[in-house]
Amino acid sequence: MNSVSQRTIERLSLYRRRLMIELAEMDYIFSHQLAKISNSTAAQVRRDLMHLGYAGVPRKGYKIKDLIRCISQFLDPAKIENVVIVGVGNLGKALLTFFTGRRPKLSLVACFDIDENKVGTDIAGVPCFHLNEMPQKIKELKVNIGVISSTENATKAISEMMIAAGIKSIINFTCFPLNIADSENVFLEQIDITASFEKAAYFTKLNLKK
Amino acid sequence: MNSVSQRTIERLSLYRRRLMIELAEMDYIFSHQLAKISNSTAAQVRRDLMHLGYAGVPRKGYKIKDLIRCISQFLDPAKIENVVIVGVGNLGKALLTFFTGRRPKLSLVACFDIDENKVGTDIAGVPCFHLNEMPQKIKELKVNIGVISSTENATKAISEMMIAAGIKSIINFTCFPLNIADSENVFLEQIDITASFEKAAYFTKLNLKK
DNA sequence: TTTTATCTGTAAATAATTTCACAATTTTTT
DNA sequence: AAAAAATTGTGAAATTATTTACAGATAAAA
Ligand SMILES: NC(=O)c1ccc[n+]([C@@H]2O[C@H](COP(=O)([O-])OP(=O)(O)OC[C@H]3O[C@@H](n4cnc5c(N)ncnc54)[C@H](O)[C@@H]3O)[C@@H](O)[C@H]2O)c1
Ligand SMILES: NC(=O)c1ccc[n+]([C@@H]2O[C@H](COP(=O)([O-])OP(=O)(O)OC[C@H]3O[C@@H](n4cnc5c(N)ncnc54)[C@H](O)[C@@H]3O)[C@@H](O)[C@H]2O)c1
Numbered sequence: 001m002n003s004v005s006q007r008t009i010e011r012l013s014l015y016r017r018r019l020m021i022e023l024a025e026m027d028y029i030f031s032h033q034l035a036k037i038s039n040s041t042a043a044q045v046r047r048d049l050m051h052l053g054y055a056g057v058p059r060k061g062y063k064i065k066d067l068i069r070c071i072s073q074f075l076d077p078a079k080i081e082n083v084v085i086v087g088v089g090n091l092g093k094a095l096l097t098f099f100t101g102r103r104p105k106l107s108l109v110a111c112f113d114i115d116e117n118k119v120g121t122d123i124a125g126v127p128c129f130h131l132n133e134m135p136q137k138i139k140e141l142k143v144n145i146g147v148i149s150s151t152e153n154a155t156k157a158i159s160e161m162m163i164a165a166g167i168k169s170i171i172n173f174t175c176f177p178l179n180i181a182d183s184e185n186v187f188l189e190q191i192d193i194t195a196s197f198e199k200a201a202y203f204t205k206l207n208l209k210k
Numbered sequence: 211m212n213s214v215s216q217r218t219i220e221r222l223s224l225y226r227r228r229l230m231i232e233l234a235e236m237d238y239i240f241s242h243q244l245a246k247i248s249n250s251t252a253a254q255v256r257r258d259l260m261h262l263g264y265a266g267v268p269r270k271g272y273k274i275k276d277l278i279r280c281i282s283q284f285l286d287p288a289k290i291e292n293v294v295i296v297g298v299g300n301l302g303k304a305l306l307t308f309f310t311g312r313r314p315k316l317s318l319v320a321c322f323d324i325d326e327n328k329v330g331t332d333i334a335g336v337p338c339f340h341l342n343e344m345p346q347k348i349k350e351l352k353v354n355i356g357v358i359s360s361t362e363n364a365t366k367a368i369s370e371m372m373i374a375a376g377i378k379s380i381i382n383f384t385c386f387p388l389n390i391a392d393s394e395n396v397f398l399e400q401i402d403i404t405a406s407f408e409k410a411a412y413f414t415k416l417n418l419k420k
Numbered sequence: 421t422t423t424t425a426t427c428t429g430t431a432a433a434t435a436a437t438t439t440c441a442c443a444a445t446t447t448t449t450t
Numbered sequence: 451a452a453a454a455a456a457t458t459g460t461g462a463a464a465t466t467a468t469t470t471a472c473a474g475a476t477a478a479a480a
Binding site (some may be wrong): 215217218225251254257261267268269 | 436438439440441444445446447448450
Binding site for chain 1 (some may be wrong): 216219220224227228246248249284285286287288291293299300303304305307308309312313315354355377378379380381385387389395396397399400401402403404406407408410411412413414415416417418
C-alpha cells in the first residue's frame with residue numbers, strides 16, 4: 001500500500017477539526033476557505049484531499065458533511081482503538097483529562113505508574129495500575145497505541161515492555177529519543193516540547209536582529 | 211540573514227540534550243554516535259553541525275564540551291528570555307512545572323488566566339495574574355515569548371493581545387490554528403497534540419494491515 | 421440555451437531536505 | 451617517516467514536499 005505522508009495526515013486531522021466547526025455555519029466549503037482557516041494554501045488542501053477519493057464540485061466546493069465523513073473513514077480506525085498512558089504526572093494527567101471522551105475512536109482505557117499513591121486510583125475516570133501490570137493489560141484489552149509520559153530515564157524500558165506486549169504505535173513525550181528498529185513495525189511519534197521552546201528562542205533572536 | 215531550517219534547529223536542540231548526558235561518559239563523539247543516540251544519520255548530523263562553524267577532528271570526532279558550548283552559543287539568546295504562559299489549566303501547569311528552572315536562558319516569569327481562583331496564586335512558583343494585566347506585564351518584563359494553553363476559543367484574542375504588546379514568538383498548544391501575517395514578524399510554533407494522536411491511529415491501522 | 425465566471429483535479433515545475441560519495445585530513449600503526 | 455585506517459566537510463545526486471499552471475467541469479447569469 002502506498003502510504004500517505006505524515007505531513008498530509010496531520011493536515012487532514014486539522015482539516016477535520018476545522019470542518020466540524022464550519023459545519024454549523026455552512027454546507028459547502030472551497031479549498032481556499034479551508035486553507036485559510038487551517039493555515040495552509042488552496043493547492044495544498046486540494047492535493048491532500050486527492051488521497052481521499054472524494055471529489056469536490058467545481059464552482060461549489062466540497063460538501064462539508066461528506067468531506068468530514070470521508071476524512072473520518074480515511075483516518076479513523078474501523079473499530080475503537082484502546083490507548084494506554086504510562087507515567088501519570090502533570091503531563092499524563094493533562095492528556096488523560098483532555099482526551100477522555102474527545103475522539104470517539106480513541107479510548108483511554110488504562111494508565112500506569114510506579115508511584116504507589118497513584119496506583120489503584122482513577123485519574124480523569126481512567127484506572128491507574130502499576131507498571132508491572134501493563135503487559136497483561138495491553139494483551140487483555142487489545143491495546144495498540146501507547147503513550148509515554150513518564151520520567152525520561154524510564155523511557156527505553158517502557159517502550160521495550162510495550163513492544164514486547166504487542167503495541168503497534170508509541171507516542172513519546174519524554175526527551176529521550178527512542179530508537180525502534182524498522183523490523184519491529186511500530187509507528188513512533190516523538191513530541192519534543194523542549195525543542196519547540198528552544199526553537200522559539202532561536203527565532204526570537206533572529207527576529208529581533210531584523 | 212540566511213536562516214537555518216526549523217528542522218535543523220530542532221535537531222540541534224536534541225543533540226545538545228543528548229550531548230549533556232554523554233559528557234559524563236566521554237570526551238569526544240563521532241557523528242555516527244551522535245546520530246545513533248539522536249535517531250538520526252551521520253550525514254544529517256554533520257550537515258546540521260556545519261551551520262555552527264565548529265570543526266570536528268577527522269579520526270577523533272567532536273569534542274563534546276566544545277560542541278555543547280557551540281550549540282548553546284548558536285541556539286540560545288544572549289540574555290535570559292522571559293516567557294509567559296496564558297491559560298493555566300492542566301497543560302499550562304505541566305509546562306510551568308516542567309520548564310521552571312530547566313533551561314537557564316528561558317525564564318517563566320508570569321502566567322495568566324481568567325479564573326478568579328487562580329489569579330493571585332503561585333503556580334510552580336510562578337505568579338498568576340488576570341489576563342487583563344498581560345499587556346502591561348509583557349512590556350514591563352520585556353517578554354518576547356508567549357505560550358498559549360488556554361481554551362481553544364480564546365486563542366485568537368490572546369494572540370492579538372500578545373502581538374499588540376510586542377511579543378516576538380508564540381507557542382500555541384490549542385487546536386485553533388493561528389494565522390499571523392508575515393508582516394507582523396512573529397515566529398509561530400503550533401503544537402498539535404491531537405494531530406499526533408490521530409496520526410498514530412492512522413499508522414496503526416496501516417501497520418495492522420501489513 | 422448559451423455564455424461567463426470560477427472552482428476542481430492533477431501534471432509539471434520548483435523548492436526544500438536528505439543522502440551519497442569522496443577528497444582532505446588526522447591519528448594510529450608499522 | 452611512511453603507510454594504513456578512519457573520520458570529517460561538503461558538492462552533487464536523490465528524494466520529498468510544495469507551488470504553479472491550466473484543462474476540464476459546473477453553477478450561475480444572461
Ligand atoms: N510537562 C511538560 O511540559 C513536559 C515538557 C517536555 C517534556 N516533558 C517530558 O514528559 C515527561 C512527563 O512530564 P511530567 O511533567 O508529567 O513529569 P512528572 O514528573 O510530573 O511525571 C512523571 C510521572 O512518571 C512516573 N514514572 C516514573 N517512572 C516511571 C516508570 N518507570 N513507569 C511508570 N511511571 C513512571 C512518575 O511516578 C510520575 O508520576 C517527562 O519525561 C518530561 O521529560 C514534559
Ligand atoms: N491537555 C492536553 O493534553 C491537550 C492536548 C491537545 C490540545 N490541548 C489544548 O491545550 C489547551 C489547554 O489544555 P488544558 O488541558 O490545559 O485545558 P484546561 O481546560 O485544563 O485549561 C484551560 C485554562 O485556560 C483558562 N482560560 C480560558 N479562557 C482564557 C482566557 N481568555 N485567558 C486566559 N486563560 C483562559 C481556563 O481558566 C483554564 O485554566 C486547550 O485549548 C486544548 O485544546 C490540550
